[in-house]
Amino acid sequence: xxxxxxxxxxxxxxxxxxxxxxxxxxxxxxxxxxxxxxxxxxxxxxxxxxxxxxxxxxxxxxxxxxxxxxxxxxxxxxxxxxxxxxxxxxxxxxxxxxxxxxxxxxxxxxxxxxxxxxxxxxxxxxxxxxxxxxxxxxxxxxx
Amino acid sequence: xxxxxxxxxxxxxxxxxxxxxxxxxxxxxxxxxxxxxxxxxxxxxxxxxxxxxxxxxxxxxxxxxxxxxxxxxxxxxxxxxxxxxxxxxxxxxxxxxxxxxxxxxxxxxxxxxxxxxxxxxxxxxxxxxxxxxxxxxxxxxxxxxxxxxxxxxxxxxxxxxxxxxxxxxxxxxxxxxxxxxxxxxxxxxxxxxxxxxxxxxxxxxxxxxxxxxxxxxxxxxxxxxxxxxxxxxxxxxxxxxxxxxxxxxxxxxxxxxxxxxxxxxxxxxxxxxxxxxxxxxxxxxxxxxxxxxxxxxxxxxxxxxxxxxxxxxxxxxxxxxxxxxxxxxxxxxxxxxxxxxxxxxxxxxxxxxxxxxxxxxxxxxxxxxxxxxxxxxxxxxxxxxxxxxxxxxxxxxxxxxxxxxxxxxxxxxxxxxxxxxxxxxxxxxxxxxxxxxxxxxxxxxxxxxxxxxxxxxxxxxxxxxxxxxxxxxxxxxxxxxxxxxxxxxxxxxxxxxxxxxxxxxxxxxxxxxxxxxxxxxxxxxxxxxxxxxxxxxxxxxxxxxxxxxxxxxxxxxxxxxxxxxxxxxxxxxxxxxxxxxxxxxxxxxxxxxxxxxxxxxxxxxxxxxxxxxxxxxxxxxxxxxxxxxxxxxxxxxxxxxxxxxxxxxxxxxxxxxxxxxxxxxxxxxxxxxxxxxxxxxxxxxxxxxxxxxxxxxxxxxxxxxxxxxxxxxxxxxxxxxxxxxxxxxxxxxxxxxxxxxxxxxxxxxxx
Numbered sequence: 006x007x008x009x010x011x012x013x014x015x016x017x018x019x020x021x022x023x024x025x026x027x028x029x030x031x032x033x034x035x036x037x038x039x040x041x042x043x044x045x046x047x048x049x050x051x052x053x054x055x056x057x058x059x060x061x062x063x064x065x066x067x068x069x070x071x072x073x074x075x076x077x078x079x080x081x082x083x084x085x086x087x088x089x090x091x092x093x094x095x096x097x098x099x100x101x102x103x104x105x106x107x108x109x110x111x112x113x114x115x116x117x118x119x120x121x122x123x124x125x126x127x128x129x130x131x132x133x134x135x136x137x138x139x140x141x142x143x144x145x146x147x148x
Numbered sequence: 149x150x151x152x153x154x155x156x157x158x159x160x161x162x163x164x165x166x167x168x169x170x171x172x173x174x175x176x177x178x179x180x181x182x183x184x185x186x187x188x189x190x191x192x193x194x195x196x197x198x199x200x201x202x203x204x205x206x207x208x209x210x211x212x213x214x215x216x217x218x219x220x221x222x223x224x225x226x227x228x229x230x231x232x233x234x235x236x237x238x239x240x241x242x243x244x245x246x247x248x249x250x251x252x253x254x255x256x257x258x259x260x261x262x263x264x265x266x267x268x269x270x271x272x273x274x275x276x277x278x279x280x281x282x283x284x285x286x287x288x289x290x291x292x293x294x295x296x297x298x299x300x301x302x303x304x305x306x307x308x309x310x311x312x313x314x315x316x317x318x319x320x321x322x323x324x325x326x327x328x329x330x331x332x333x334x335x336x337x338x339x340x341x342x343x344x345x346x347x348x349x350x351x352x353x354x355x356x357x358x359x360x361x362x363x364x365x366x367x368x369x370x371x372x373x374x375x376x377x378x379x380x381x382x383x384x385x386x387x388x389x390x391x392x393x394x395x396x397x398x399x400x401x402x403x404x405x406x407x408x409x410x411x412x413x414x415x416x417x418x419x420x421x422x423x424x425x426x427x428x429x430x431x432x433x434x435x436x437x438x439x440x441x442x443x444x445x446x447x448x449x450x451x452x453x454x455x456x457x458x459x460x461x462x463x464x465x466x467x468x469x470x471x472x473x474x475x476x477x478x479x480x481x482x483x484x485x486x487x488x489x490x491x492x493x494x495x496x497x498x499x500x501x502x503x504x505x506x507x508x509x510x511x512x513x514x515x516x517x518x519x520x521x522x523x524x525x526x527x528x529x530x531x532x533x534x535x536x537x538x539x540x541x542x543x544x545x546x547x548x549x550x551x552x553x554x555x556x557x558x559x560x561x562x563x564x565x566x567x568x569x570x571x572x573x574x575x576x577x578x579x580x581x582x583x584x585x586x587x588x589x590x591x592x593x594x595x596x597x598x599x600x601x602x603x604x605x606x607x608x609x610x611x612x613x614x615x616x617x618x619x620x621x622x623x624x625x626x627x628x629x630x631x632x633x634x635x636x637x638x639x640x641x642x643x644x645x646x647x648x649x650x651x652x653x654x655x656x657x658x659x660x661x662x663x664x665x666x667x668x669x670x671x672x673x674x675x676x677x678x679x680x681x682x683x684x685x686x687x688x689x690x691x692x693x694x695x696x697x698x699x700x701x702x703x704x705x706x707x708x709x710x711x712x713x714x715x716x717x718x719x720x721x722x723x724x725x726x727x728x729x730x731x732x733x734x735x736x737x738x739x740x741x742x743x744x745x746x747x748x749x750x751x752x753x754x755x756x757x758x759x760x761x762x763x764x765x766x767x768x769x770x771x772x773x774x775x776x777x778x779x780x781x782x783x784x785x786x787x788x789x790x791x792x793x794x795x796x797x798x799x800x801x802x803x804x805x806x807x808x809x810x811x812x813x814x815x816x817x818x819x820x821x822x823x824x825x826x827x828x829x830x831x832x833x834x835x836x837x838x839x840x841x842x843x844x845x846x847x848x849x850x851x852x853x854x855x856x857x858x859x860x861x862x863x864x865x866x867x868x869x870x871x872x873x874x875x876x877x878x879x880x881x882x883x884x885x886x887x888x889x890x891x892x893x894x895x896x897x898x899x
Binding site for chain 2: 006007019020021022023024025026028029030035051052053054055056057082083084085087088089092110111113114117121125126127128129130131132133135136140144147
């Protein structure tokens with residue numbers, strides 16, 4: 006029913022963002038990251054964007070060298086979350102002005118803020134890109 | 149001073165490390181410096197230190213010494229410090245850490261802070277990692293915030309409430325009254341969160357579900373507004389206004405409409421409208437359509453709507469996007485049982501998907517194809533499935549093979565087709581079929597008596613081409629042994645004839661016997677077949693005799709035993725050889741036993757003298773066991789049922805290691821005749837049951853004559869014998885039924 010975790014990884018397996026909405030131990034988290042990486046990087050364009058993983062489902066999309074993965078229940082609507090990923094990436098793009106991987110590395114705490122604006126408690130929270138951007142710019146001015 | 153400057157310097161330095169060891173060294177140095185600084189409680193640099201620590205944590209290094217620092221930073225009055233502190237809390241603290249309880253008070257204070265940004269930080273953290281105790285403490289605060297005027301805070305508070313309800317379902321009652329009123333909000337974000345909250349409450353508690361059914365008209369109204377409204381730039385995704393909200397509302401409608409006619413009626417129009425008006429050229433539209441289809445299938449919708457939904461799924465199947473084809477097949481799988489004819493229309497496309505490159509799409513297509521096989525399309529479907537079998541990935545082979553067998557058994561148009569299909573599967577994927585295939589196929593072959601010649605020729609050809617597929621080898625050996633004379637005659641209608649000498653046939657069997665690829669079971673089959681040929685051929689009996697005597701000293705005990713017995717048959721019992729090795733009678737399909745819980749055991753009314761035959765492996769012992777069929781009246785019998793004047797006795801006729809023959813005797817001691825007396829029996833799955841025809845179905849009054857019925861149980865795995873018997877009869881017009889469980893069986897008169 007809800008998102009278990011959101012993961013952004015690059016092709017080499019380095020985590021650029023990990024947001025967990027379900028309780029896991031530290032070593033479980035590490036294992037999950039490795040497993041997701043193993044499952045997702047072997048797939049290419051001729052595979053679907055959905056993959057069965059343990060007793061969940063991973064919906065992922067590749068943008069340049071980064072894999073954006075969302076882990077949900079098997080009963081959830083795949084296409085809606087796929088759109089959610091794209092929405093999120095578009096916001097990142099706007100916020101960082103043509104985002105690239107280095108932006109996500111050097112400003113990781115800002116990326117977390119974006120995630121928290123758009124997703125909360127394992128659900129999609131705000132879908133309007135304009136509203137999210139407005140809020141982010143306001144937060145930035147407080148720094 | 150923003151934390152970025154020194155943080156970015158550190159990041160750059162770490163990234164420039166060339167090896168893993170160098171990176172580790174750098175990080176250890178940094179961590180030591182950070183730890184020292186934490187102890188000093190240096191005000192200015194606290195934020196950058198924590199930020200650096202969080203970066204290190206993201207790379208995978210341990211960072212738990214930063215937890216107390218997070219707690220301290222959260223309590224600080226400055227916004228920038230609070231921000232990093234909360235981020236640190238979300239990353240480093242989780243429910244299991246004790247330090248998380250320490251921030252409860254800070255969160256409580258921040259929830260009532262004047263600045264909405266601070267409030268939102270607190271809400272965010274609580275929703276992300278709030279443990280059950282924290283949630284309980286802060287639940288009333290959240291309730292207060294649900295009524296806040298600021299929509300920004302409100303939507304965060306609602307999602308926080310969702311998290312609390314997930315952790316502590318009882319607190320759901322706290323939020324139920326407010327949830328209804330939230331639906332009248334205009335702000336999409338708040339609306340979305342409210343729908344999520346209501347969904348969560350309904351899923352946890354069926355009473356709340358009933359309460360929320362009243363909101364169905366309101367939800368329908370909101371959806372209509374979304375579909376009909378013009379272009380709204382804020383929430384527009386590829387031409388659909390706020391598809392996320394639409395999907396959530398549809399999902400809630402599904403939960404509310406399930407098993408409830410009134411609610412389902414209210415949404416019928418809306419669903420039809422969404423289904424027809426939504427543009428599915430982009431993923432967003434498809435997402436909404438997909439959710440609509442799922443909802444239609446789940447609620448009590450009218451048939452027109454269901455047909456519309458299946459058509460949408462069919463349209464998805466033709467879509468170029470593989471994702472959409474995949475999810476459409478997943479849904480079709482769920483409805484193929486109930487709406488079979490509708491799904492049949494799309495059979496062609498589904499079969500095409502068997503050739504897709506993605507393994508998960510292939511698997512879905514396979515399952516759907518197997519579910520769609522029917523008597524009318526069996527030939528075409530089988531062709532496709534056989535082609536698929538030869539090219540499919542190895543993990544799907546076993547499943548495909550067993551699916552093909554089940555389909556062939558159910559819908560085979562002719563026996564020859566059936567045999568051909570099974571042979572084809574054995575040749576292509578013989579290593580992946582289940583063990584029961586061999587005896588099942590043998591049974592099938594014996595029943596098709598006019599095809600014996602055709603079958604044995606085909607099998608012989610397959611055998612000499614390839615002896616690596618064990619199941620094929622076993623069936624071929626059995627047939628050659630059984631029908632060797634037909635093979636040597638060499639003529640047959642439907643297949644080109646082969647001129648074979650007896651030596652050729654014996655060569656083939658000997659190759660199997662000697663090959664290292666043959667399993668012990670296959671070699672046993674080959675040896676028995678060689679022996680059987682001794683009565684069917686004329687010239688080379690000596691060759692057979694020598695083969696058999698060689699194997700009398702084989703290391704494999706099973707082969708050795710057989711060879712010695714066959715040898716004995718040659719030497720001492722030569723007069724019996726022809727009778728022992730003659731052609732086997734037609735094997736009847738024994739009715740499979742059901743589990744003890746299911747009482748639909750069949751009563752087969754066949755009167756032919758069918759002897760239970762476990763494959764061809766113990767052939768020489770077969771004729772001897774027939775001698776046990778003598779009913780001795782002094783054999784002890786046990787009364788297993790006695791009620792209302794009807795009594796049922798059980799006696800055991802014979803008992804071997806793996807088979808038991810029992811006889812039931814029913815007696816009637818009332819004053820009235822009992823008619824339509826039948827027995828049904830159920831046994832555990834591992835035991836096979838065969839009931840012979842009863843002697844009659846009428847029990848005359850006074851107990852003058854009885855009905856007897858013989859039952860044969862075959863127990864190859866030697867599990868404990870248990871049986872449940874149901875009697876049903878008609879007494880003076882009343883139909884009576886009773887069940888009795890039998891756990892212990894009487895021993896036979898001799899052991």
